[in-house]
Amino acid sequence: MIQALALAGLTLVLGWLLSNLTENLARSGLGFSFDFLGRPTGYDINQRPIPYDAADTHLRAALVGAVNTMIVAVLACATATMLGVVGGVLRLSGSWIVARLMAVYVEAFRNVPLLIWIIVVFTVIANVLPAPSAFRGDDPAADMLLGLIAVTNRGVYVPLPVLAAVESQGWGWMVVLGVLAGSALLTRALGLWAARRQAVSGLRPRTWPAILAIWALPLAAALWALGLSWDLPALRGFNFVGGLQLRNSLIALWLALSLYTGAFIAENVRAGILAVDRGQAEAATALGLTPRRTMRVVILPQALRVIVPPLISAYLNVVKNSSLAVAVGYLDITGTLGGITLNQTGRALECVLLLMAFYLTVSLAISAVMNLYGRSVALPER
Amino acid sequence: MSDTHAQSVAYVRDTFIAEQAPPTREAGAVKWLRENLFSSIPYTILTLLALFVIWQLLSGFLPWLFGGVWTADSIRGCREVLDGARGGCFAVLTERWNQLLFGFSYPSSQYWRPTLALVLLFVAVAPVLFPDLPRKLLIVTLLYPFTAYWLIWGGTILVPLVALLGVVVGYVAFTYAERRGFAIGLLAAVAAAAVVWWMGGLAAENGQFLLRLTPVQSRDMGGFMLNMILGTVCVSLSLPFGILLALGRQSKLPIIKILCVAFIEFVRGVPLITLLFVANVVLAYFLPPGTNFDLILRVIIMITMFASAYIAEVIRGGLAALPRGQYEAADSLGLDYAQAMRLIILPQALKISIPGIVNVAVGLFKDTTLVSIISMFDVVGMIRGPILASTDWNGVYWELYGFAALLFFVTCYGISQYSQWLERKLATDNR
Numbered sequence: 001m002i003q004a005l006a007l008a009g010l011t012l013v014l015g016w017l018l019s020n021l022t023e024n025l026a027r028s029g030l031g032f033s034f035d036f037l038g039r040p041t042g043y044d045i046n047q048r049p050i051p052y053d054a055a056d057t058h059l060r061a062a063l064v065g066a067v068n069t070m071i072v073a074v075l076a077c078a079t080a081t082m083l084g085v086v087g088g089v090l091r092l093s094g095s096w097i098v099a100r101l102m103a104v105y106v107e108a109f110r111n112v113p114l115l116i117w118i119i120v121v122f123t124v125i126a127n128v129l130p131a132p133s134a135f136r137g138d139d140p141a142a143d144m145l146l147g148l149i150a151v152t153n154r155g156v157y158v159p160l161p162v163l164a165a166v167e168s169q170g171w172g173w174m175v176v177l178g179v180l181a182g183s184a185l186l187t188r189a190l191g192l193w194a195a196r197r198q199a200v201s202g203l204r205p206r207t208w209p210a211i212l213a214i215w216a217l218p219l220a221a222a223l224w225a226l227g228l229s230w231d232l233p234a235l236r237g238f239n240f241v242g243g244l245q246l247r248n249s250l251i252a253l254w255l256a257l258s259l260y261t262g263a264f265i266a267e268n269v270r271a272g273i274l275a276v277d278r279g280q281a282e283a284a285t286a287l288g289l290t291p292r293r294t295m296r297v298v299i300l301p302q303a304l305r306v307i308v309p310p311l312i313s314a315y316l317n318v319v320k321n322s323s324l325a326v327a328v329g330y331l332d333i334t335g336t337l338g339g340i341t342l343n344q345t346g347r348a349l350e351c352v353l354l355l356m357a358f359y360l361t362v363s364l365a366i367s368a369v370m371n372l373y374g375r376s377v378a379l380p381e382r
Numbered sequence: 383m384s385d386t387h388a389q390s391v392a393y394v395r396d397t398f399i400a401e402q403a404p405p406t407r408e409a410g411a412v413k414w415l416r417e418n419l420f421s422s423i424p425y426t427i428l429t430l431l432a433l434f435v436i437w438q439l440l441s442g443f444l445p446w447l448f449g450g451v452w453t454a455d456s457i458r459g460c461r462e463v464l465d466g467a468r469g470g471c472f473a474v475l476t477e478r479w480n481q482l483l484f485g486f487s488y489p490s491s492q493y494w495r496p497t498l499a500l501v502l503l504f505v506a507v508a509p510v511l512f513p514d515l516p517r518k519l520l521i522v523t524l525l526y527p528f529t530a531y532w533l534i535w536g537g538t539i540l541v542p543l544v545a546l547l548g549v550v551v552g553y554v555a556f557t558y559a560e561r562r563g564f565a566i567g568l569l570a571a572v573a574a575a576a577v578v579w580w581m582g583g584l585a586a587e588n589g590q591f592l593l594r595l596t597p598v599q600s601r602d603m604g605g606f607m608l609n610m611i612l613g614t615v616c617v618s619l620s621l622p623f624g625i626l627l628a629l630g631r632q633s634k635l636p637i638i639k640i641l642c643v644a645f646i647e648f649v650r651g652v653p654l655i656t657l658l659f660v661a662n663v664v665l666a667y668f669l670p671p672g673t674n675f676d677l678i679l680r681v682i683i684m685i686t687m688f689a690s691a692y693i694a695e696v697i698r699g700g701l702a703a704l705p706r707g708q709y710e711a712a713d714s715l716g717l718d719y720a721q722a723m724r725l726i727i728l729p730q731a732l733k734i735s736i737p738g739i740v741n742v743a744v745g746l747f748k749d750t751t752l753v754s755i756i757s758m759f760d761v762v763g764m765i766r767g768p769i770l771a772s773t774d775w776n777g778v779y780w781e782l783y784g785f786a787a788l789l790f791f792v793t794c795y796g797i798s799q800y801s802q803w804l805e806r807k808l809a810t811d812n813r
Contacts, residue, residue: 003637010641017668024667095425096418098432111794112787113748115755115762120787123779320653326755338659348663355659356652363651 084265485604544582624693
């Protein structure tokens with residue numbers, strides 16, 4: 001009865017909204033269609049991870065934006081995790097002043113809006129770092145780090161690895177990734193073998209030299225075969241050429257997202273470490289486990305059970321927060337599809353729908369991973 | 383006693399040695415330093431590193447803070463006064479103080495109204511936040527939304543008065559009709575309130591000039607005031623919606639459950655900024671042609687949707703944390719669903735969820751700065767727009783952003799400290 005009423009009410013409201021929509025669309029003469037995605041954009045994107053120019057379609061621009069979103073999200077997740085683990089551990093450290101300093105870091109970033117941090121970091125980069133011209137002359141005001149990396153107010157220039165022996169860089173890197181995946185599989189197999197040996201003989205064979213070889217040798221061989229060389233940034237005229245330019249907008253967004261998310265992760269890590277009972281470590285020591293094994297097989301698995309779920313939702317937040325890129329002009333999918341394309345074509349409804357669909361897909365994919373993990377570590381219950 | 387060992391040992395002490403002070407390294411400040419700063423070599427290195435970092439930060443920051451200029455009419459004026467010395471140009475804060483707090487088009491003669499509303503806000507939330515205060519203060523809380531609306535937006539007092547009257551009549555109708563069941567009570571309340579509002583609307587049109595304050599348009603709201611308005615309104619509106627959504631998600635009725643799950647997962651899966659785009663450019667498509675209501679109202683609707691999905695998840699956690707016995711006990715007392723929820727389940731579940739709700743509220747308050755991206759002039763929008771764009775203050779970044787960050791820090795840190803205090807207070811009776 002209540003359900004029928006709710007359903008009827010909802011249908012009525014939705015019907016009313018949709019009838020308004022069709023009427024409004026008819027009045028504005030726009031109609032509802034995704035044709036605009038196939039038309040050329042006519043605008044440029046300054047960071048192009050995949051080939052793109054102004055003659056390409058809006059769909060292609062959206063794709064470039066999506067890749068840019070994923071780039072900054074992955075970079076920020078990685079550094080935020082590092083910052084968070086270091087911060088969380090240091091906050092529990094025996095040095096009172098270090099613990100206080102980390103508390104200040106966490107509170108400062110957790111209580112101030114991310115948008116302000118992004119803008120502040122962007123302003124720092126643009127105003128404090130030296131201009132490329134400072135690197136010129138016999139006695140330059142600024143030096144490149146190790147002669148390889150140039151940190152300027154136009155962005156950071158880093159050496160770019162180039163695979164000289166292959167036509168398509170993309171396929172070359174795929175091969176490298178494949179080799180790495182193979183190494184990972186071999187490592188896993190080795191670990192299983194070592195566990196079996198341990199079960200039979202009581203002694204765990206020493207595996208680390210083999211693991212080192214499994215990772216290093218194939219990688220080195222593959223890179224050598226593909227002809228790895230480095231494209232170094234160099235100062236020509238008023239600016240740097242060569243190498244890979246990481247733009248200010250990317251750096252600002254990346255740094256601010258990492259620092260902000262790192263503060264949240266630090267709290268999770270701290271909670272995770274505190275959640276493992278002291279007796280667990282003592283029991284492991286009493287059983288004669290070495291400190292390393294204690295950490296590896298007793299403490300970490302239990303701490304991770306507490307740390308990982310909020311960690312994954314922090315990653316989810318990084319992806320969603322990366323949409324603040326528009327504030328510093330980083331062209332992620334919100335900047336291309338939800339920004340320039342929307343304003344150029346006037347197709348607000350379609351653009352926003354696609355934008356939401358993109359974020360929703362990414363979010364649901366990440367939560368699916370989270371559920372899988374949750375199921376795999378759930379304590380068996382009666 | 384003294385001659386017990388007289389044969390075997392030459393001398394045996396037979397009095398206690400007077401108590402002595404512990405060695406210096408085991409007492410007082412030295413002990414504390416040894417244990418907390420220099421307990422081992424790695425920690426000593428860490429401590430020294432931390433001291434170095436703090437020194438670096440403070441040696442840059444303190445001269446800037448204390449050498450700052452507080453009175454000047456532009457950035458050039460600041461530079462003249464400073465004359466190359468290190469110091470902030472805080473004159474921008476004194477000169478643009480009102481713009482930062484109230485935006486640039488709120489009538490300056492009326493600044494006392496939002497200020498008074500803010501003061502009253504503290505009085506109104508106090509009885510909610512601190513259960514030890516007398517319960518009669520809750521009346522202030524109940525009256526607050528209407529007072530605040532009248533103070534901030536202005537106009538005749540009849541509008542909020544009629545709204546209040548509608549709520550009161552609705553409540554009275556509810557208490558009378560509730561005996562026939564919760565649903566009937568609710569219907570009666572809505573009907574009674576609607577009648578009052580309809581009649582009151584007619585009266586308000588005739589009484590335009592009763593206790594009239596200068597009306598202010600929504601688009602004239604700005605500065606930190608806008609952040610406060612959006613934060614308070616959206617958090618308080620999203621609480622009831624969040625409770626309903628959480629109950630819906632837990633309910634046994636499949637259709638309602640699916641609807642609630644779909645709504646919650648959808649909203650939680652997209653960034654707030656896309657919802658603000660909806661408010662800005664899309665929402666108008668879904669309304670009858672010709673209607674055109676405030677951007678601020680559209681933004682409030684979308685942020686409330688956003689927040690209620692998150693609050694629903696927090697409350698769902700609270701509901702799930704209750705022992706099954708509570709539900710079964712309510713059933714065995716013969717209470718129906720509405721009674722069981724209202725009298726047994728929700729009071730306990732909400733209590734468990736308070737820290738989570740406060741977290742959502744803090745996050746939401748910080749997220750109100752996003753409205754600057756759809757070109758509303760909240761405090762960040764004011765800084766990025768009119769203030770930094772003016773030739774007088776172009777280039778004064780740190781002072782302005784530092785001030786905005788400070789405003790948010792004080793508010794959010796205060797709220798989270800309150801939440802921790804409350805958690806400690808509530809934790810006692812669970813053991």
